[in-house]
Amino acid sequence: MLKGFRDFYDAFEDYFSGLMLFIGLSMIFINVVLRYFWGRPQSLLDEFSVYFIVWGILAGVAVALRNNHHIKVDMLYNALSAKIKRYVSMFSNSVGLAFAIFYTYYGFQLVNNYIESGQRSADSQFPLWIVNMIMPISGLLFGIRFIDKLVLIFKNGGKEWHEIEAKGGHH
Numbered sequence: 022m023l024k025g026f027r028d029f030y031d032a033f034e035d036y037f038s039g040l041m042l043f044i045g046l047s048m049i050f051i052n053v054v055l056r057y058f059w060g061r062p063q064s065l066l067d068e069f070s071v072y073f074i075v076w077g078i079l080a081g082v083a084v085a086l087r088n089n090h091h092i093k094v095d096m097l098y099n100a101l102s103a104k105i106k107r108y109v110s111m112f113s114n115s116v117g118l119a120f121a122i123f124y125t126y127y128g129f130q131l132v133n134n135y136i137e138s139g140q141r142s143a144d145s146q147f148p149l150w151i152v153n154m155i156m157p158i159s160g161l162l163f164g165i166r167f168i169d170k171l172v173l174i175f176k177n178g179g180k181e182w183h184e185i186e187a188k189g190g191h192h
Contacts, residue, residue, distance in 0.1 A: 031087065034162065038080035045073030068144045076155045083162035086117075087169075106186060107179050114170045121164035128156025 048070035056062035085091045098106060135150035142149060173182045 030165075034080065034084050034087065038077050038084055041073045041077030041080060043077075045070045045077060048073065064144045068142060068147075072152050079155050079159035080162060082159065083166050086163065086166040103183055103186070107174060107182065110174055110182070110186075111171070114167050114174065118164060118167035118171065121160050121167055125157050125160030125164060128153070128158075128160050131156055 048066045052062050052066040052070070055066070082091070098109065101109065132150045132153050135148070135153055140149045141147060142152070173179075173185070176182070
């Protein structure tokens with residue numbers, strides 16, 4: 022059952038981030054066509070394309086974390102022994118989880134401030150609390166991925182983590 026949920030969750034992350042990017046880039050394309058062929062660009066398309074692209078990128082960070090495609094300095098890490106690599110991974114993922122908690126908490130604070138103030142975007146008058154919901158949502162997605170990595174590092178003394186690490190770090 023857990024494997025089925027994991028597969029569903031992985032697919033959700035992939036499709037959600039991909040869909041947000043696709044919609045945002047499609048809006049940009051449509052606006053370029055409107056601008057250059059009809060001379061009538063739409064500011065709403067510019068505004069919402071940015072929202073969708075930011076949502077896609079922030080959701081995509083969780084996908085990058087899952088697949089170990091995030092920015093890291095491998096040269097020093099690869100020179101370490103397996104035992105030290107495990108400790109470094111424990112530390113870095115714990116710091117990542119702390120960041121995700123901080124980011125999620127303050128993301129909720131930001132959204133709450135927008136709800137209380139009723140602030141809207143300048144062009145479309147779209148509620149900014151909806152736009153900024155990606156902050157706590159992506160923070161939760163990051164946190165889930167960091168927890169997943171920490172569980173793997175600690176489970177069975179890190180045996181499965183070590184096997185994955187030996188294959189190149191992808192699970």
